Amino acid sequence: MSDFIIAAVLEKADETIASIERWELREEDSRFVMDLLTQRRDIPGLRELLALTDPESAGTPTA
Amino acid sequence: MLEGFELQLLAPHHQRAQFQSQADSLNDFLRKYAKNQHKNSTTRVYVYAHREGEIAGFFTLSAHLLELSGLPDSILKGRPRLPIPTTLLGRFAIDQRYEGKGLGRTLLSYALREAHKAAQIVASAFVVVDVSEDASEHAAEFYRKCGFVALPSNPQRMLLSLNDVGRSL
Numbered sequence: 001m002s003d004f005i006i007a008a009v010l011e012k013a014d015e016t017i018a019s020i021e022r023w024e025l026r027e028e029d030s031r032f033v034m035d036l037l038t039q040r041r042d043i044p045g046l047r048e049l050l051a052l053t054d055p056e057s058a059g060t061p062t063a
Numbered sequence: 064m065l066e067g068f069e070l071q072l073l074a075p076h077h078q079r080a081q082f083q084s085q086a087d088s089l090n091d092f093l094r095k096y097a098k099n100q101h102k103n104s105t106t107r108v109y110v111y112a113h114r115e116g117e118i119a120g121f122f123t124l125s126a127h128l129l130e131l132s133g134l135p136d137s138i139l140k141g142r143p144r145l146p147i148p149t150t151l152l153g154r155f156a157i158d159q160r161y162e163g164k165g166l167g168r169t170l171l172s173y174a175l176r177e178a179h180k181a182a183q184i185v186a187s188a189f190v191v192v193d194v195s196e197d198a199s200e201h202a203a204e205f206y207r208k209c210g211f212v213a214l215p216s217n218p219q220r221m222l223l224s225l226n227d228v229g230r231s232l
Contacts, residue, residue: 020125020126020127020128021125021126021127021128021151022127022128022129022130022146023127023128023129023130023191023220024130024132025129025130025131025132025214026132026133026216027132027133027134028215028216029214029215029216029217030131030132030133030134031134031138032214032215033129033131033147033189033214033222034131034134034138034139036189036212036222036224037147037188037224039224040226040227040230041210041224041227042230043209043210043227043231045208045209045210046175046209046210046223046227046228046231047231049168049171049172049175049209049210050172050175050176050228050231050232051172052064052168052169052172053070053169053172053173053176055176
């Protein structure tokens with residue numbers, strides 16, 4: 001594949017990314033999200049929730 | 064869990080027209096738009112369905128971006144100024160005949176597992192949901208108990224780290 005084609009494909013990818021739904025966050029929310037990115041939280045409720053569909057006992061999606 | 068039901072990707076044999084949740088907009092989505100959006104890969108539609116096609120509930124997952132603003136370099140710490148890739152849990156509904164059986168929790172559990180699995184292949188930092196005003200505080204509390212947190216300026220928009228999901232599996 002030529003460099004031109006590769007560049008064109010990447011340009012198209014940019015268009016695709018731009019078309020994906022997005023939330024534009026205010027500064028306050030942006031700071032909050034950046035904090036969440038680096039936090040490690042232990043969430044008992046989440047653990048219990050995920051246990052409901054433990055693959056040992058649940059099916060996996062089929063087409 | 065319901066006897067004979069399992070999580071499946073939307074397929075032609077699923078009985079979309081019979082699905083009846085309390086939200087007309089979600090019923091319409093499943094009947095009119097879900098098939099094409101799933102086929103075109105703009106949204107992935109999962110149904111919790113009987114092997115013969117009856118749908119007890121469904122949810123959708125799709126790519127989504129969080130675009131940050133106003134952050135100083137000291138917070139960005141060398142990170143590129145690009146939107147953060149996330150996974151949108153866009154639609155989520157239970158058929159009225161199956162309400163009160165804990166299916167909401169089961170479907171959310173499946174949704175988080177699927178989102179986490181996908182994020183191991185194509186990066187995604189969070190699962191995000193936009194709790195509708197109609198769904199009220201009850202729905203927000205449901206997501207909060209499962210670990211979602213709301214954006215400070217917009218409590219309807221909630222997110223959960225997929226790294227936290229991974230650590231909880």
